[in-house]
Amino acid sequence: MLHQDWMRLALKQAQMAFEQGEVPIGAVLVHDGQLVAEAHNEKEQRNDPTAHAEILVIQRAAEVMDTWRLTDTNLYVTLEPCPMCAGAIVQSRIKKLIYGASDLKGGAIGSVMNVLDYKLWNHQVDILAGIMEDECALILKNFFKKLR
Amino acid sequence: MLHQDWMRLALKQAQMAFEQGEVPIGAVLVHDGQLVAEAHNEKEQRNDPTAHAEILVIQRAAEVMDTWRLTDTNLYVTLEPCPMCAGAIVQSRIKKLIYGASDLKGGAIGSVMNVLDYKLWNHQVDILAGIMEDECALILKNFFKKLR
Numbered sequence: 001m002l003h004q005d006w007m008r009l010a011l012k013q014a015q016m017a018f019e020q021g022e023v024p025i026g027a028v029l030v031h032d033g034q035l036v037a038e039a040h041n042e043k044e045q046r047n048d049p050t051a052h053a054e055i056l057v058i059q060r061a062a063e064v065m066d067t068w069r070l071t072d073t074n075l076y077v078t079l080e081p082c083p084m085c086a087g088a089i090v091q092s093r094i095k096k097l098i099y100g101a102s103d104l105k106g107g108a109i110g111s112v113m114n115v116l117d118y119k120l121w122n123h124q125v126d127i128l129a130g131i132m133e134d135e136c137a138l139i140l141k142n143f144f145k146k147l148r
Numbered sequence: 149m150l151h152q153d154w155m156r157l158a159l160k161q162a163q164m165a166f167e168q169g170e171v172p173i174g175a176v177l178v179h180d181g182q183l184v185a186e187a188h189n190e191k192e193q194r195n196d197p198t199a200h201a202e203i204l205v206i207q208r209a210a211e212v213m214d215t216w217r218l219t220d221t222n223l224y225v226t227l228e229p230c231p232m233c234a235g236a237i238v239q240s241r242i243k244k245l246i247y248g249a250s251d252l253k254g255g256a257i258g259s260v261m262n263v264l265d266y267k268l269w270n271h272q273v274d275i276l277a278g279i280m281e282d283e284c285a286l287i288l289k290n291f292f293k294k295l296r
Contacts, residue, residue, distance in 0.1 A: 049216040049240035068197040087232025092197035
């Protein structure tokens, strides 16, 4: 499968969030070309400030893989992660982060800060940005337009 | 209760982590002078890379308070938070962070980066560092000495 195909699955998760009244962000985690876990933002329905798509997909993947070390995995997420989620990506030793749209007001992969790019971390994450960027940005735009 | 008294409770949590073979870090969350939640690092036993003391105490407090907005709460933690946890503190709108020891290799409240200090965040967190610093550092030192 191509990056676009995995991102399409992450977008499906974002769509589920949208339908549940959550900010529409979705994520999938892939290991050896296989889908390990999927998640979307559930902050409002869970009343949990940490229930971002990335945190949930990491927790689910760690459970499935029975280890907290998500070595050699790819994380696909529709939006540039916030500092919390970027930190969780470092903590979980994810190999590669692929995201769609940039988050100019809160993104921690370069937009407002760069949490991944520190030589002191004992783990370096590969980054690929802009995969299906327009679709990932559009679903957010539509969500906030509907809110107003 | 004084800051030291709450930090002593966080240290008790760290001690529980120590006894369970976890890196000994503890946290408590306080609202209106009342203890809302306690937690310690459970990463190894849960096989969950996000199961840091701060994440767990925030999740528990949000459940107890039945809201993800932990407005007007104080978070006490024995060690300077990592980027993931610092990000979670911003996400959950915690009013004040009080920590013990600094983490020169991973701390995100100034040691290797400062996740809290961005004008773009829609929430600013007060910071008080160095409460019971020696005791908070010693338990970590003892843990890593025992590991070697």
